[in-house]
Amino acid sequence: MKIGVVGASGYAGGELLRLLAFHPHFEVTAITAHSNAGELITSVHPQLQSYVGKKFSAFAPNDFASCDLIFLALPHGESAKVIAQLPTTSKIVDLGADYRLESADQWSKYYGGGYAGSWTYGLADIEPFKSQISQSTKVANPGCxxxxxxxxxxxxxxxxxxxxxxxxxxxxxxxxxxxxxxxxxxxxxxxxxxxxxxxxxxxxxxxxxxxxxxxxxxxxxxxxxxxxxxxxxxxxxxxxxxxxxxxxxxxxxxxxxxxxxxxxxxxxxxxxxxxxxxxxxxxxxxxxxxxxxxxxxxxxxxxxxxxLGKGAAAQAIQNANLMCGLDEAAGLRFDGLGV
Amino acid sequence: MKIGVVGASGYAGGELLRLLAFHPHFEVTAITAHSNAGELITSVHPQLQSYVGKKFSAFAPNDFASCDLIFLALPHGESAKVIAQLPTTSKIVDLGADYRLESADQWSKYYGGGYAGSWTYGLADIEPFKSQISQSTKVANPGCxxxxxxxxxxxxxxxxxxxxxxxxxxxxxxxxxxxxxxxxxxxxxxxxxxxxxxxxxxxxxxxxxxxxxxxxxxxxxxxxxxxxxxxxxxxxxxxxxxxxxxxxxxxxxxxxxxxxxxxxxxxxxxxxxxxxxxxxxxxxxxxxxxxxxxxxxxxxxxxxxxxLGKGAAAQAIQNANLMCGLDEAAGLRFDGLGV
Amino acid sequence: MKIGVVGASGYAGGELLRLLAFHPHFEVTAITAHSNAGELITSVHPQLQSYVGKKFSAFAPNDFASCDLIFLALPHGESAKVIAQLPTTSKIVDLGADYRLESADQWSKYYGGGYAGSWTYGLADIEPFKSQISQSTKVANPGCxxxxxxxxxxxxxxxxxxxxxxxxxxxxxxxxxxxxxxxxxxxxxxxxxxxxxxxxxxxxxxxxxxxxxxxxxxxxxxxxxxxxxxxxxxxxxxxxxxxxxxxxxxxxxxxxxxxxxxxxxxxxxxxxxxxxxxxxxxxxxxxxxxxxxxxxxxxxxxxxxxxLGKGAAAQAIQNANLMCGLDEAAGLRFDGLGV
Amino acid sequence: MKIGVVGASGYAGGELLRLLAFHPHFEVTAITAHSNAGELITSVHPQLQSYVGKKFSAFAPNDFASCDLIFLALPHGESAKVIAQLPTTSKIVDLGADYRLESADQWSKYYGGGYAGSWTYGLADIEPFKSQISQSTKVANPGCxxxxxxxxxxxxxxxxxxxxxxxxxxxxxxxxxxxxxxxxxxxxxxxxxxxxxxxxxxxxxxxxxxxxxxxxxxxxxxxxxxxxxxxxxxxxxxxxxxxxxxxxxxxxxxxxxxxxxxxxxxxxxxxxxxxxxxxxxxxxxxxxxxxxxxxxxxxxxxxxxxxLGKGAAAQAIQNANLMCGLDEAAGLRFDGLGV
Structure with a gap:
């Protein structure tokens, strides 16, 4: 399956790329980063040997047209603008906060700015969320x-x-x-x-x-x-x-x-x-x-x-797995570092 | 004034020695450490340039006979044995827990072993403790x-x-x-x-x-x-x-x-x-x-x-200052490190 | 292929287990640790979720009889004793120093104790070592x-x-x-x-x-x-x-x-x-x-x-891959953590 | 003696203030910081309890007129501009690099920009520097x-x-x-x-x-x-x-x-x-x-x-002591932190 990552120059974005390089069913085909567009991915994330020679792109909707699923890792308040340029049928996991809250008042109190609405909440390990995620094309990945x-x-x-x-x-x-x-x-x-x-x-x-x-x-x-x-x-x-x-x-x-x-x-x-x-x-x-x-x-x-793992990128992949009908643990069966 | 330190090889003991070297009215004349007796102080606390060439002694009651005040920095349960060998009139600040609790039941529940009794509690910055400390010859320094x-x-x-x-x-x-x-x-x-x-x-x-x-x-x-x-x-x-x-x-x-x-x-x-x-x-x-x-x-x-500072050695010195009728801030007017 | 790990309670041993859990062709079937025998692996290496419920064994030669390859992660001077109890045909990667030096004099000068001999040196990324490793059944993994x-x-x-x-x-x-x-x-x-x-x-x-x-x-x-x-x-x-x-x-x-x-x-x-x-x-x-x-x-x-990675466990697996005729990168294609 | 500090918002400046608060003969009477002028000193250096309520000033030559000695802790290339506004007879210790090099060519090669000249080099623990410092009114404090x-x-x-x-x-x-x-x-x-x-x-x-x-x-x-x-x-x-x-x-x-x-x-x-x-x-x-x-x-x-200590602020004070005819160790007889 083809995967896009929007906002890949932050720490959550870097961890997403790192984990996606392992994934048995996902192939990352589009990687954008606004302020680092044109730079080598390894210039920002020197650990990403799997991406040597590849560069961040500027966001171009066409690059994501063929993606089966898109991860957004943007500052809060930025996701809606990007989503407006993607096909409405796109599967999306938003690592930002924009679609987590069901209350516009709470959004306004804690974040401010326009309220974007709410998506299925991606707390993937427990019900009722897990079942809902499996039925969803849009999932709001929980905060860390x-x-x-x-x-x-x-x-x-x-x-x-x-x-x-x-x-x-x-x-x-x-x-x-x-x-x-x-x-x-x-x-x-x-x-x-x-x-x-x-x-x-x-x-x-x-x-x-x-x-x-x-x-x-x-x-x-x-x-x-x-x-x-x-x-x-x-x-x-x-x-x-x-x-x-x-x-x-x-x-x-x-x-x-x-x-x-x-x-x-x-x-x-x-x-x-x-x-x-x-x-x-x-x-x-x-x-x-x-x-x-x-x-x-x-x-x-x-x-x-x-x-950055369960609190961001790894849970986002777990959500993507569920949304795509894969084993929820695909690409995620590795232990923590320990020391 | 002559000062003794019993149990100077731990971190609180080392910090006591470090701070006492600054003190305008205190002179450290006896320094003991059970398991490090005979070793150079700097072999345990390499920062203590002020003590270069000096060694930890084994505990000998006579060494403390002329001390105006003695600090104990021992594992809990050890203070009473040492105190039994000191003159009953000695001014003592105990950095251990032995004399902090007024309830024998609580001592038994949380520490176990024989209950030693309670001394004036050395929370030196607030009343009623501060006034009591000034009137006391024995003070239990609070836990960190x-x-x-x-x-x-x-x-x-x-x-x-x-x-x-x-x-x-x-x-x-x-x-x-x-x-x-x-x-x-x-x-x-x-x-x-x-x-x-x-x-x-x-x-x-x-x-x-x-x-x-x-x-x-x-x-x-x-x-x-x-x-x-x-x-x-x-x-x-x-x-x-x-x-x-x-x-x-x-x-x-x-x-x-x-x-x-x-x-x-x-x-x-x-x-x-x-x-x-x-x-x-x-x-x-x-x-x-x-x-x-x-x-x-x-x-x-x-x-x-x-x-180690306010939570142990520095507050112990503040207590000692109060017990000795000195300015409570003597030897303690230095700022934190910051970075 | 069946894999044994002798001396799995140290940091290199833990990293070996962590990496081997990913490996597409290796299955760990024997895990020993002298002083931790009988304990849960996760009690020593709490990160090893892949090994939940499994315990370290005491070393028993029979447990390794069916292993295709055995990793030794022992203190120096200990490997020979274990090897003496294994079939001489066993494929072995020794993470210790015992078989690295070709000079008995150098061994004696820098390590002391009996000299065990030398094996193919497992500096797997460069020649002439890489070719030699592929032909070897015994490899001395380099020091970090x-x-x-x-x-x-x-x-x-x-x-x-x-x-x-x-x-x-x-x-x-x-x-x-x-x-x-x-x-x-x-x-x-x-x-x-x-x-x-x-x-x-x-x-x-x-x-x-x-x-x-x-x-x-x-x-x-x-x-x-x-x-x-x-x-x-x-x-x-x-x-x-x-x-x-x-x-x-x-x-x-x-x-x-x-x-x-x-x-x-x-x-x-x-x-x-x-x-x-x-x-x-x-x-x-x-x-x-x-x-x-x-x-x-x-x-x-x-x-x-x-x-612990290239300097110990990961290079040991690269050596094992070469010794077993596998792609040298099998199980090793993951990027560093970065932050 | 009255002391001024120019450029006190950096780490070396903060350490200078921290150490000067201890000094038995020095009183800090002027503290400037270009970009933090008007701010509380503790807003930048929260450890400096000794300076609670005091603010950084903008540089004003008159504030330094009565100073017996002035420390400069500025980015390289900035010292000369400040010095031009001070009395030529001022005792100055420059913690920056501007006056360390005797060769204009080396300055040009390694720093660039106009060469300011050279002062007595303040490597205070060894000769011939120590004797020269005692005779000097301007000293270039060595790099860390x-x-x-x-x-x-x-x-x-x-x-x-x-x-x-x-x-x-x-x-x-x-x-x-x-x-x-x-x-x-x-x-x-x-x-x-x-x-x-x-x-x-x-x-x-x-x-x-x-x-x-x-x-x-x-x-x-x-x-x-x-x-x-x-x-x-x-x-x-x-x-x-x-x-x-x-x-x-x-x-x-x-x-x-x-x-x-x-x-x-x-x-x-x-x-x-x-x-x-x-x-x-x-x-x-x-x-x-x-x-x-x-x-x-x-x-x-x-x-x-x-x-920040011997490599900057503490050696600068040692230099100041020598320049002022004080004991070189005045205000500097405290041990390192250790842990």
Whole structure:
């Protein structure tokens, strides 16, 4: 199948290209990058030996005419303009935020600018999303934080109060994009932790609440504090909620194991073993641990993903696989880097 | 004044020696380290040029007879044995946990082994502790996490519900000690985040609750999840609690500024500026930011310290200054490293 | 084909398992680890989702009887004991040093202990090694430093004086193994550079000289200083030698490009683009740059590899492919991680 | 004494302010920063609690009229313009390169633009510079690489061939300045090593040769390859040269110890102990080790400094102390951070 990638010069775009080069059924035939058009792909992504000699193109709708599926990896607010120039029948996975929210008000509050509408939400490891994705030609790929937090909290719907979730999640620097800002230079970031978008204003908040409300049937609400961590990749999310009924750690763990029993990519670790972001680097896998804190009657959940893998490019490919009727794991059966 | 340091081969001990070399009124006359006795101090702490040629001694009570004040930096459970061999009138700051808890039950639950009793708690920047320290000859220096969390939550007693505090705090690796464990080697830690002591079992929990209960007059309770971060120093604590009354971010910020108005070391940053661990490295300073999350009616607090500075050695010296009737900032007026 | 791995609990062993899980023709049927026998593979290598539920075995010769090829990833001096218990016809790739040196004296000088002999040297990207490997059943996989330095210096034989090579190479911490030593804990290593095996004593010295002497036909000699770098993976080698004849950077670059024209894995970057270790992470690729320093009449070469990929496990698989008559790139056509 | 700092918003400027806040005899009365004029100092350097509430000024000559000494920390080529507006009698330490080179040709080759002339070279730990500095009102503070390399090579003049020095030196990212470039963002730098200014073109080359030529009396020549290391601070330089006469490691070490016997800041470590950049962080100290490689008849030298401390701000203060007739170590007697 022929694949196009629009916006391939960012970190998510680069990871998409890296993973697509492995894929047994996908062939990348069109690669565009607005500000890097004409440059060698390896001049931006020196790791992409598979693309040696190839260049980024400027976006030209014709280049995508023969594509079976197109990935968009654009800054938010940019996807609609590109989509308007593609055939309406194109299969599209949008890695941006533009089509994730079902509420125009929430879009307006957290992103601003014109609301583009909503597509099938591509949280590919759990229902009802997985089934919907298989029936869709347009899928909105979840945000990186949103993926880790929603997967971690979803199984808790039956035992904990999702109307007052508290989440602190730390992300590697690629989450902030490939952008020349003083606050992102290594000298500022190395050996340091700092919070940002502080006080409940991160734009993934409504996305997470939308997902958990849909799954639980009651209005979810989340206090979310993001942190920038001194590492290039990875998200570790710590989620806690008051227990709605008395359960033990063993019962909660068992519930989680059952919830993800059919998932090829979400692993609930043995009790006592903690998720570790490096174990997921470069992969589509998710590691989860859960415990009951008897002292506070709280459920505590720890979730690790790679923000560029499961949190962006790898889940996008999982979505594409489902949309194309392929094995959802095609091209994604490789382990994380570990160290 | 003559100063002794017992247990100087760990990271807190090394930082103590480093800072004491600056101190205008303290002279270190006895330095012991059990397992490194006889070795050059610089063979363990190569940065300590001020101590070139000096060696760690084995512990000998006579060496401490003439000391005006003694710092203990021992593994928990070890302090009492040493203290039994010192004159009962000795001024002592214990950097270990042994004398922090007023409840023998809590000691037994979180540490185990014989309960040693409790000393004045050395949270030197706030009352009632500061006044008590000035009157004491024995002070229990607070834990690193406990320092950052108690300082961050204390001012909130009048506006938020401290009976259901949620805290996620990440620490640099020196918090885990100078210990040869696979889980601490750089290959395992670099570029990775992982949680530990998961599910509300960290031993600083009762210490924090004891402090906040004392300050607020009502029983504080904390859900605390610690995280190991890929950096050598620093703790960033994110604290959140339900608001007990409606306040704005400006009002909360103003409350915090007033609370720490007399502190020389705790800085409430201008609204919107976030604490950053690297800014505190090597220092006794604390940076705090606070915001109201209207969406969830929660107060959110971010606190950064250096776990070895304010979180251990620097606060120990502040305590020693107060106990000795010196300016509390003597030898501690240097800024963090920054980068 | 059935594959065995002896010594799979170290970093090279873990990377071997990770890469072998991808391989289209290899199936891992025996996995041993002396000190971790009986433990889950994921308890040591939490990234290896492909091996969930599988355990390390103790070494039992029968388990390897049906293996088409066996990888040994043991500490040096251990391979011979294992080999003595395997059929003499077994195809073996030894990732250890035991069979790399053709000189018993050099073995004795740099390693000590009994000399085991020498096997075909598995520097798979260049001749005469590549052809020899294809004819061999026993191959000694090169050392990580040795791989990067020999590949970088080999093309220079015709234009520079290899009898006085100067090399400074820095390695990530996995090069020092999965070993619980104070000098390797993150607190000691983070944010710091330090040299080790200083003064020309690193054990890869004779291996590099042996290779370059064979290629150049004259006695190579190398001054080699290794450095421990604060990162988990990667080696960057800087190599310099006096020019034996006057050439320009363009001529030297062109010579390098030609030398590696047939290599699928060694990339000589465009002039001015520098090798970067992160671009190679997890891969079998090598990046090289070369320049002439007119001021000193020296050739300067920069080489980046992943010490666990090309420097160990990936090259071992390339060797296995050649030994088994497969495409040398089977299972190895994935790009480095990049960030 | 009253002190001015021109160009205080960069990393060297920030470190100067940090160190000057400690100094027993210096009071900073004027602080300018062109592009940050009017901003709070802590908005750029959040660690500088000692300067809370103070702002950067725009440069105004009158503000410096009463200064006893002025530090310039400007991009190269900018110092002369500022100096033209100051009294000719002002004591000045220029941290930039403008007055380091005695050869207009070398300036033109390596920097370009108008040649400003040369001042006393501020390599404060060794003669003849130290004596000259004490007699000077204008001092050119050495470059960071140049400091480490010249100090490391200087003692070798009597035993090794300085006409063919080979140096590979790796620097932390602050050496590249506080500049918003993609190549410096944490995602690009973290966990990776890469060389730059490759092929003998780094601008510190003539500065190092000038210093060593002056010391040795014969023309020094250096092949210098710089590397960007994934850490914020520190330089580790590896220097090697052919021995000019046969010496043992012990003899070479003894020579180095004697050479620096009078230096308060340069430490030749015991044989076998290696310099480590973290041990020097934030300090004016230098660690050196030396060995003879009998195999290649080469002297090998390892030198560690903090590029912002000894490599910039701390040595600048040492120079200022000498110029003002103070103890050269005033305000500089603190140890490195270590971890």
């Amino acid at each position: 934080y949103a993926t880790s937090i929603a997967l971690g909290a979803a199984p808790a719907a039956s035992i904990a109060d999702l109307s007052d979730l508290v989440v602190v999640a730390a992300s590697g620097t690629t989450g902030a994009g490939r952008s020349a800002k003083i606050s992102l230079i290594a000298s500022e970031v190395a050996g340091s932790l700092t919070s940002y978008k502080f006080g409940g204003v991160h734009q993934h908040t409504p996305e997470i609440e939308q997902t958990l409300t849909k799954i639980s049937g009651t209005q979810a609400k989340i206090s979310f504090t993001p942190i920038l961590a001194p590492m290039p990749r990875g998200i570790l999310s710590t989620i806690t909620a008051k227990l709605a009924k008395k359960v033990t750690t063993e019962e909660a763990h068992s519930l989680y194991v059952k919830y993800f029993a059919d998932s090829q990519f979400v692993t609930v670790l043995p009790i006592g073993v903690m998720p570790k972001t490096a174990a997921l680097t470069g992969s589509n896998y998710v590691q989860i641990q859960v415990a009951v804190d008897d002292h506070t009657s709280r459920l505590v959940i720890s979730v690790a993903i790679d923000n | 996490y406990a320092t950052s969390i108690a300082l961050g939550a204390a001012p909130a007693a009048s506006i938020a519900d401290l009976s259901d505090l949620v805290v996620v705090a990440a620490s640099g690796t020196t918090g885990a000690g100078r210990s040869a464990k696979i889980s601490l080697i750089a290959s395992e830690v670099a570029g990775s985040l992982t949680s530990y002591k998961f599910g509300g079992v960290h031993q600083h929990t009762p210490e924090i609750e004891q402090t906040l209960t004392k300050i607020s007059g009502t029983q504080a309770k904390i859900s605390f999840t610690p995280i190991l971060a890929p950096m050598p120093r620093g703790i960033l604590s994110t604290i959140t609690a339900k608001l007990a009354k409606k306040v704005t971010t400006e009002e909360a910020h103003s409350l915090y500024v007033k609370y720490f108005a007399d502190s020389q070391f705790v800085t409430v940053l201008p609204i919107g500026v976030m604490p950053k661990t690297a800014a505190l490295t090597g220092s006794n300073y604390v940076q705090i930011q606070v915001a109201v999350d209207d969406h969830t009616s929660r107060l959110v607090i971010s606190v950064a310290i250096d776990n | 430093y040795a791989t990067s330095i020999a590949l970088g210096a080999a093309p220079a034989a015709s234009i520079a004086d290899l009898s006085d090579l100067v090399v400074v190479a820095a390695s990530g911490t996995t090069g020092a193994g999965r070993s619980a030593k104070i000098s390797l804990i993150a607190s000691e290593v983070a944010g710091s550079l330090t040299s080790y095996k200083f003064g020309g004593v690193h054990q890869h010295t004779p291996e590099i000289e042996q290779t370059l002497t064979k290629i150049s036909g004259t006695q190579a000699k190398i001054s080699f200083t290794p450095i421990l770098a604060p990162m988990p993976r990667g080696i960057l080698s800087t190599i310099t030698a006096k020019l034996a004849k006057k050439v320009t950077t363009e001529e030297a670059h062109s010579l390098y490009v030609k030398y590696f024209a047939d290599s699928q894995f060694v990339t000589v970057l465009p002039i001015g683009v520098m090798p970067k270790t992160a671009a190679l992470t997890g891969s079998n690729y090598v990046q090289i740059q070369v320049a002439v320093d007119d001021h000193t009449s020296r050739l300067v070469i920069s080489v980046a590899i992943d010490n | 690489y140049a400091t480490s390399i010249a100090l490391g090579a200087a003692p070798a003049a009597s035993i090794a061939d300085l006409s063919d020095l080979v140096v590979v030196a790796a620097s932390g990212t602050t050496g590249a300045g506080r500049s918003a470039k993609i190549s410096l963002i944490a995602s690009e730098v973290a966990g990776s090593l890469t060389s730059y200014k490759f092929g003998g073109v780094h601008q510190h080359t003539p500065e190092i040769e000038q210093t060593l030529t002056k010391i040795s009396g014969t023309q020094a020549k250096i092949s210098f390859t710089p590397i960007l290391a994934p850490m914020p601070r520190g330089i580790l330089s590896t220097i090697t040269a052919k021995l000019a006469k046969k010496v043992t490691t012990e003899e070479a070490h003894s020579l180095y110890v004697k050479y620096f016997a009078d230096s308060q800041f340069v430490t030749v470590l015991p044989i076998g102990v290696m310099p480590k950049t973290a041990a020097l962080t934030g300090s004016n100290y230098v660690q050196i080790q030396v060995a003879v490689d009998d195999h290649t008849s080469r002297l090998v030298i390892s030198v560690a400094i903090d590029n």
